[in-house]
Amino acid sequence: xxxxxxxxxxxxxxxxxxxxxxCSPISGHKSVSWYQQVLGxxxxxxxxYYEKEERGRGNFPDRFSARQFPNYxxxxxxxxxxxxxSALYLCASSLGGRGLTEAFFGQGTRLTVV
Amino acid sequence: xxxxTQMEGPVTLSEEAFLTINCTYxxxxxxxxxxxxxxxxxxxxxxxxxxxxxxxxxxxxxxxxYRKETTSFHLEKGSVQVSDSAVYFCALxxxxxxxxxxxxxxxxxxxxxTVHP
Numbered sequence: 001x002x003x004x005x006x007x008x009x010x011x012x013x014x015x016x017x018x019x020x021x022x023c024s025p026i027s028g029h030k031s032v033s034w035y036q037q038v039l040g041x042x043x044x045x046x047x048x049y050y051e052k053e054e055r056g057r058g059n060f061p062d063r064f065s066a067r068q069f070p071n072y073x074x075x076x077x078x079x080x081x082x083x084x085x086s087a088l089y090l091c092a093s094s095l096g097g098r099g100l101t102e103a104f105f106g107q108g109t110r111l112t113v114v
Numbered sequence: 115x116x117x118x119t120q121m122e123g124p125v126t127l128s129e130e131a132f133l134t135i136n137c138t139y140x141x142x143x144x145x146x147x148x149x150x151x152x153x154x155x156x157x158x159x160x161x162x163x164x165x166x167x168x169x170x171x172x173x174x175x176x177x178x179x180y181r182k183e184t185t186s187f188h189l190e191k192g193s194v195q196v197s198d199s200a201v202y203f204c205a206l207x208x209x210x211x212x213x214x215x216x217x218x219x220x221x222x223x224x225x226x227x228t229v230h231p
Contacts, residue, residue: 033218042118042203042221043158056218090157092219103207103219105150105158 002026004093004106012112013081021076021109025093031055032074033103034066035090043090049074050096078111086113116141118204120222127229133191135225137178137204140185145206147171147180147187148219152201161189161202194229201226 005024013019025032031050035043048056049068063079072093078085088110092103121136139147149161149171162171167182178189187204204222 042223045218045220048218102160102163104160107157
């Protein structure tokens with residue numbers, strides 16, 4: 001079975017540009033979460049979607065937005081990029097719903113803003 | 115809000131040494147607790163988990179016990195190998211009042227483990 005897939009794997013953008021990151025969850029998983037991992041730190045929660053609805057939002061500016069599609073894949077969009085947005089962006093999928101649902105992570109997208 | 119605190123600083127050990135990485139948490143209710151491992155250049159992999167007080171999670175020789183009274187989930191391994199060198203993250207996932215988990219995780223800052231031959 002395919003795991004969580006993210007694209008692209010690496011990306012270089014210029015300050016002020018816009019970026020779209022994509023994530024395909026494990027088949028059958030209905031919840032997708034996005035995390036930002038700055039070098040040397042733990043992942044920070046950005047967004048969570050379940051059944052195509054936003055279920056949680058972390059402490060990130062409005063330049064960050066996301067959505068989940070009917071096939072449960074997801075996009076993370078970042079507008080007006082800043083140098084500080086350079087990080088590894090991780091997508092995690094889980095079954096969601098009642099009880100413990102483990103999160104499985106993709107390999108991440110390495111975004112560099114210059 | 116929820117938070118996770120891991121021991122400060124990198125850990126350097128010789129092969130076959132005993133490992134402890136401390137983790138404490140703050141959360142309302144009864145969160146599930148996890149240890150994730152990140153090898154160089156890779157994403158996060160689930161190492162072990164525990165869902166309720168006194169549960170012991172174990173995998174690949176690693177163990178951690180959910181201690182509600184001390185709000186801790188310390189990671190231990192009796193004999194580390196060079197291949198265990200990685201960054202280890204403690205994390206929690208809350209259940210809402212309805213017992214539903216959407217998979218959101220709160221992570222600690224990570225502990226770098228280096229094991230020398």
